[in-house]
Amino acid sequence: MTATFYNLKTDGSFFQYLNRKNQYKQPVRECMLRTIANLEDMRTTEHRPGMLLGKIQSGKTRAFIGIMGLAYDHGFDMVILLTKGTNALVKQTYARLQEEFKGAIEHDAMRVFDVMSMPENLRKYELSQKLALIVKKETRNLDRLREAVMEKYPQLQDKRVLFIDDEADFASVAYEHKRDNNIKQMRVIASKMNDLRKMLNRPAFLQVTATPYSLYLQPEQMKIHEGKVFEPIRPAFTELVPVHDRYIGGEVYFDKSEKDGHLASYLYHEVEEKELEVMKKMDGRRVKMDRLLTQKNISNIRKAIINFIVGASIRRFQQRLKGRREQKYSFIIHTERGKQAHSWQAELVQAFEALLIEGAREGSKELYHLVRESYDDLIRSVRTLKKTPVPEFEDIYADVRHSLDEEYMVSSIVNSEKDVNELLDHKGELKLRAPMNIFIGGQILDRGVTIHNLIGFFYGRNPKSFQQDTVLQHSRMYGARPIADLAVTRFYTTQKIYRVMKQIHEFDRELRHAFERGGHHQGVVFIQRDLNNSILPCNPNKILLSNLTMITPHKRMLPVGFQTGYKTHIQKTIRDIDQFVDRVRKNARISKEGACLIPVSDAKKILTLIHATLEMEEGHDFHLDEYEGVLDYLGAESGDEPYVWLLTKTNRKIRRFKQDGKYENSPDTPGKGAGELAIAKKIAQQHPALILLRQEGKKEDGWRDSPFWWPMIVAQAETAPTVFANKTI
Structure with missing residues (x-):
C-alpha cells in the first residue's frame, strides 16, 4: 500500500x-x-x-x-x-x-x-x-x-x-x-x-x-x-478489482462442473463438429426444413432452442409464484463471422419457431416429448437449489404452449453497426423486446455491449489458433447472474472448444494467483519442448493458448473421452505393459502406501505402450509428447535424478460413461473412500506420481471386452505454477 x-x-x-x-x-x-x-x-x-x-x-x-x-x-x-x-x-x-x-x-x-x-x-x-x-x-x-x-x-x-x-x-x-x-x-x-x-x-x-x-x-x-x-x-x-458475490466465472464452468451432482455439472452440452458445419450455410441435402423437430444432425441447436424456451418458462413461473415481476431472457448464437451464415441461422431459428408454434396450437406429441426431455434436463439443476421452487412438468408445458401461441419468442441478427444501433435501448444496451430473445451474431456481440438475463450460449467460433482475450469474451458466459438463472442456463459448444476454454481458465487463474502473491514477474514458469526433446524456457509471447497445459501443485493429467482398441489388436501390448509394470515394481522399493519410485524413462515407456491401446473420440486428445514433456519437467524439478512415484491398481470395473451421459473422468475414485488420487497427493511431494489403473474393460460397461490401463500424472506439491507450451507460434 x-x-x-x-x-x-x-x-x-x-x-x-x-x-x-x-x-x-x-x-x-x-x-x-x-x-x-x-x-x-x-x-x-x-x-x-x-x-x-x-x-x-x-x-x-x-x-x-x-x-x-x-x-x-x-x-x-x-x-x-x-x-x-x-x-x-x-x-x-x-x-x-x-x-x-x-x-x-x-x-x-x-x-x-x-x-x-x-x-x-x-x-x-x-x-x-x-x-x-x-x-x-x-x-x-x-x-x-x-x-x-x-x-x-x-x-x-x-x-x-x-x-x-x-x-x-x-x-x-x-x-x-x-x-x-x-x-x-x-x-x-x-x-x-x-x-x-x-x-x-x-x-x-x-x-x-x-x-x-x-x-x-x-x-x-x-x-x-x-x-x-x-x-x-x-x-x-x-x-x-474485487469480485462481487454474484459473479459467475470460470470456477463454475470449469472447476465446479467436474463435481458430480453440483449445479455446474449440468451446464455444458457437447456439440459435434459436424453440426457446426450445418450452421455455416444452407444445404438442402443436410437440412429438411419440414423435419427440424426430428432431424438428427441438428439435434443440439434444436435442444438449445427448446431448453431456452423451457428455461425461461421455468424462471418466469417461479417469479410469478413469488409474486415478482416476470423477467425477459436472452440466448446467444455465435458460431460464424459471416453475414451469410447469420442469415441462414436466422432462417433456421425462425423455421424452428414456426414449427413449435404450430405444435403448441395443435398440442402435438412431438412438442410434448421435446418439452419433456428439456424439462427433465433442466430440472436436475433446479433441484440442487434448496430454497427455489420446483415447478411440475404440466405447469411448465402449459406455460411453454402459451408462450409459443402468444409469440413470446423473437430472434434478431446482430452483425453490423446499423443493426446494433437499431437494437439498442436508451442506455446503449441490447433491448429485450419479448420474454424470450435470441440474438444471432458475430464479433459485435463479443464484448462490451450489455445483454441482460442470458441463460443460453451456443458457441462455435473455431479459429486455427485461439486468443485468450477473445474466446471467453465471445461466449459471454461470465458475469453477474442470479443463481436461479444459472440453474436453467446451458452452454453448448464442441469438446475441442470447451477444452481450450478450460485451459485458458486455468492459465488465467494461475496468473491471477501470481498477482495476488505479488510475484507475477517470476511467479509463473513458461516452458516448451525443443526439436531435440529438451525442456527449455519458453518465450511466453509465443505460446498458442490452444496448445498449453497448466501445471500446478497436485494438478492431475489424464486422457478422457476414448475407447480401447479391439481386443485382438491390443492384447499383446496389454501383456507387454503388464510384464513391464511387474518388472519395474520388483526392482523398486515399495512404500507403505503401495507406491514405488521409478525412473521417468520407465514411466515414459509405459505411457508409450498405453498410448497405442487407446482410441480418442472426436474433440478429445492424448498427446504423448505432451505427457512425456510434462513428466520430464516434473522429474527434473525434484532436484535429483528424474524419478516418479508409480501407483498401480488392478481389477477395476469402471463404466465408460457417467449416468448423465458424459465420459468418465475420475477413474481414481471408485466407490466410496479416498481413492488413488488422495494417496498420490500424499506421496507426491518432491516427485510427481503416475497412477496406473488396470480396467477390465467389460462390454456391459461400454468398452470392447478387453482389459486396458488408464494412466494419470499427478504433479508434486513442490512445483511452481508452470505453463507447458506443446506448440509455439
Whole structure:
C-alpha cells in the first residue's frame, strides 16, 4: 500500500456523490484509493501505465468510474476514456457516464462528450469544468481528439489528464505479428495513442482489462526496425478489482462442473463438429426444413432452442409464484463471422419457431416429448437449489404452449453497426423486446455491449489458433447472474472448444494467483519442448493458448473421452505393459502406501505402450509428447535424478460413461473412500506420481471386452505454477 493512501480524501464532491449513489463496499473503495495513490506516487507513462485488472464482466467499469470521481477530487481536470471499436459501446459508455455523474453535470461541474460529436465552439466556461472525453480506439476518433487538443482547444494541453484505456489489450499492445517478414511492428492505433499522450504536459495512464496477457507477456527489450523504436507496454503497477458475490466465472464452468451432482455439472452440452458445419450455410441435402423437430444432425441447436424456451418458462413461473415481476431472457448464437451464415441461422431459428408454434396450437406429441426431455434436463439443476421452487412438468408445458401461441419468442441478427444501433435501448444496451430473445451474431456481440438475463450460449467460433482475450469474451458466459438463472442456463459448444476454454481458465487463474502473491514477474514458469526433446524456457509471447497445459501443485493429467482398441489388436501390448509394470515394481522399493519410485524413462515407456491401446473420440486428445514433456519437467524439478512415484491398481470395473451421459473422468475414485488420487497427493511431494489403473474393460460397461490401463500424472506439491507450451507460434 502506498504512503499517500491514507492521505487521500473520500469526501470530495465527485466521489462522495458516486459513493452515496453506488454504496461501494470497502474492498472496492480501497482498490479505487490504491489506484489513485499509485497514479499520484508513480510516474506512469504510455509505456509504463497503471493496470486495473478485473475479471470478465465483473464490475471493472464500475471501478474505473469510481476512480474517475477520485481523480477529479484530487486535481485531475480531464479523463480521456478510450473504448473498444464499436459505436454501440461508445453509446453505452456515454449513457453510463451521463447517468453516473448526473449530479455534477446538472450543477455545471462536469461535461461528458463523445469526441466525434463535440461542439465546434466550446466556451471557456465549459472548458473550465471537469471533462470526460469518450474516444473510440479507431483512427478517425483519434485524429479528432488530436485536432481538439492541438488545434481547437490548445489550453487542454495544460490540463491534468488521466487516460483510461478500457480493454487495454484489445488495441493498445505495442506489437503485432507481420507474417511476410516476421517483424513485430507497432500498430497504427497504438502509435497514434502514444503520440497523443506525448502532447500533454501532465498525463497519467491507467489501463483496464480482464485479459492482460498480451501486455504482461511482451518482450522486455526494445526492437528497432527501419529507424523506428518499438517499446513494450508493461504496467507500472497492478490493482486487482474485487469480485462481487454474484459473479459467475470460470470456477463454475470449469472447476465446479467436474463435481458430480453440483449445479455446474449440468451446464455444458457437447456439440459435434459436424453440426457446426450445418450452421455455416444452407444445404438442402443436410437440412429438411419440414423435419427440424426430428432431424438428427441438428439435434443440439434444436435442444438449445427448446431448453431456452423451457428455461425461461421455468424462471418466469417461479417469479410469478413469488409474486415478482416476470423477467425477459436472452440466448446467444455465435458460431460464424459471416453475414451469410447469420442469415441462414436466422432462417433456421425462425423455421424452428414456426414449427413449435404450430405444435403448441395443435398440442402435438412431438412438442410434448421435446418439452419433456428439456424439462427433465433442466430440472436436475433446479433441484440442487434448496430454497427455489420446483415447478411440475404440466405447469411448465402449459406455460411453454402459451408462450409459443402468444409469440413470446423473437430472434434478431446482430452483425453490423446499423443493426446494433437499431437494437439498442436508451442506455446503449441490447433491448429485450419479448420474454424470450435470441440474438444471432458475430464479433459485435463479443464484448462490451450489455445483454441482460442470458441463460443460453451456443458457441462455435473455431479459429486455427485461439486468443485468450477473445474466446471467453465471445461466449459471454461470465458475469453477474442470479443463481436461479444459472440453474436453467446451458452452454453448448464442441469438446475441442470447451477444452481450450478450460485451459485458458486455468492459465488465467494461475496468473491471477501470481498477482495476488505479488510475484507475477517470476511467479509463473513458461516452458516448451525443443526439436531435440529438451525442456527449455519458453518465450511466453509465443505460446498458442490452444496448445498449453497448466501445471500446478497436485494438478492431475489424464486422457478422457476414448475407447480401447479391439481386443485382438491390443492384447499383446496389454501383456507387454503388464510384464513391464511387474518388472519395474520388483526392482523398486515399495512404500507403505503401495507406491514405488521409478525412473521417468520407465514411466515414459509405459505411457508409450498405453498410448497405442487407446482410441480418442472426436474433440478429445492424448498427446504423448505432451505427457512425456510434462513428466520430464516434473522429474527434473525434484532436484535429483528424474524419478516418479508409480501407483498401480488392478481389477477395476469402471463404466465408460457417467449416468448423465458424459465420459468418465475420475477413474481414481471408485466407490466410496479416498481413492488413488488422495494417496498420490500424499506421496507426491518432491516427485510427481503416475497412477496406473488396470480396467477390465467389460462390454456391459461400454468398452470392447478387453482389459486396458488408464494412466494419470499427478504433479508434486513442490512445483511452481508452470505453463507447458506443446506448440509455439
